[in-house]
Amino acid sequence: MLLDTASLYFRAFYGVPDRSGPGETPRNAVTGLVDMMATLVETHRPSGVVACWDDDWRPAFRVEAIPTYKAHRVAEGSVHEGAPGGAAEEVPEALSVQVPVIVELLAAIGVPRIGHAGFEADDVIGTLTTRAIQAGRPVLVVTGDRDLFQLVDDAAGVRVLYTARGGVRGGDVVDERFLRDTYGVDGGAGYADLALLRGDPSDGLPGVKGIGEKTAVRLLEQYGSVAALQEALAAGEAPAGALGRKLAESGDYLDRARPVVLVARDIPLEGPVDGGVPEHVADPAALARLVESHRLTGVPRLLTALGIRP
Template sequence: MSRPLALLDSASLYFRSYFALPDSMTAPDGTPVNAVRGFADTIARILTERKPSRLVACLDADWRPAFRVRALPSYKAHRVADPKNNIEEVPDTLTPQIPIILDLLDAVGLATAEAAGFEADDVIGTLAHREGTDPVEVVSGDRDLFQVVREEPTPVSVVYVGRGWAKAEVIGPRELAARYELPEENAGPAYADMALLRGDPSDGLPGVTGVGEKTAAKLIKRFGSLEGLLAAAEAGDKLVPLRVKTALEDAAKYVAAAPLVVRVAKDAEVVVDRRDAVPAKPRDLDRVRALQEKWDLSTSVDRLLAALPAATA
């Protein structure tokens, strides 16, 4: 099998680095660089341990897209710091680190991608959906992306780092089906439907009252999909418990709107800033070293450079 295309859920990874490492890691001017160093270390480990031939750091062009908010106004509403400008509440000491991360990716020559009006999840969903050559590995600490796993036409799995890299799990359709008792043949879409029914307070998704994760998984496994469940409920199928039928009726407005919110896009107009092949050596070593010195990125940059193919050959 060919080496994989790695799709990085960048915000998930640098947020986790930020909270995992002390903010006492600072540049000479006092700017915290814990997220930068942790993110660089994560990419080094991806290159070393997963050995992708291609890599794209996927970015949020819009963390709370208008089309999702129109469908469900509660979507991420509790995380809005500035409602007028739709700005996300982000720790003050993380915000200035994001441009440094982007500068470092550019200097090394690693590709980034975004799509106007869409989240990184949609960029990942689109790139994974249209990949017809290499297996895909999505690296994320966000379970929402479990929905992209598949076997054909090329396998897509999630390297889930929600409990840290040391406890990373590779989740494909088989693992996902076993973990949640979902149908293996459509485990990814089934996960999205289960998550819709279950809800997710962290994203402002209320879910269907009284339908928890286990019940949601059983319903999706029994009826194959959300659409199958709704059709059975409408037809009066006795395999749909009365309390579930009533709950679905009560939550009808949410259930109708939520698929657009929960399911990642597969047709976003993604713009990739360069070829996604992992560069054998840094695109601009002098600039990498200048960033390393300016921001005191020390051994994190050394490890990233050492993980590039020319260094490991």
């Protein structure tokens, strides 16, 4: 089970009431994440869990390709080491103070937290999914981000639990049939091609001007893939009329957008990451301190779900 961790703690922050008292650090994102993880493990019984991390929420290589990438999320006047242009993501203060607690808590329990400099959690998930496929291990990706639908692969046992609608309890389990029924595309690769053509305003990706989802699906049905469509364009076999003109006017957008849309599958994560569940709490003293100081009453349930000893 690969967790898009920021997606989950953002959801917890906005969905769980904060019951911290005066002078206390807010804890709704922390307690919500703990509850979500416990529910996920109880429901799906994974052989292992990895908390995938955004070491860089807006990687330079994506910004260089498409300067508008996530530009609307940059906090005005922010400075954040390692972020393109010294820009930090706009995050409420009541959430930002909880992120270090989440980091400490995962470390104390012993749940692997994996990130890599210059890459997003999506890229970590893409790389770990690829490693799991090579090892013959099924994967469940947990996220509220449609970008990761591109990883869906029935033959390899890769599915996505999409939490944006229904949360971790009632979210959609995305497989190839879901992608066909919902978007009219074949598999994860088809969804990636759809995203290339259509764009995604939530990430600042414009797509090919004038081409929406229905037109993109029609093009993919006709040509099979964006690569085949580009070959047809290069051979002077573009669709007729206004659609052909829109594609011609898009210039090199599809080539520039490809590394932005496609998650990395081979980033150099250090050491083997098998995603196994720890047999015991990594740091009992640190865990006890965090539970007491932040009143994390849900932690015992998570430990029980994981089957690890305190």
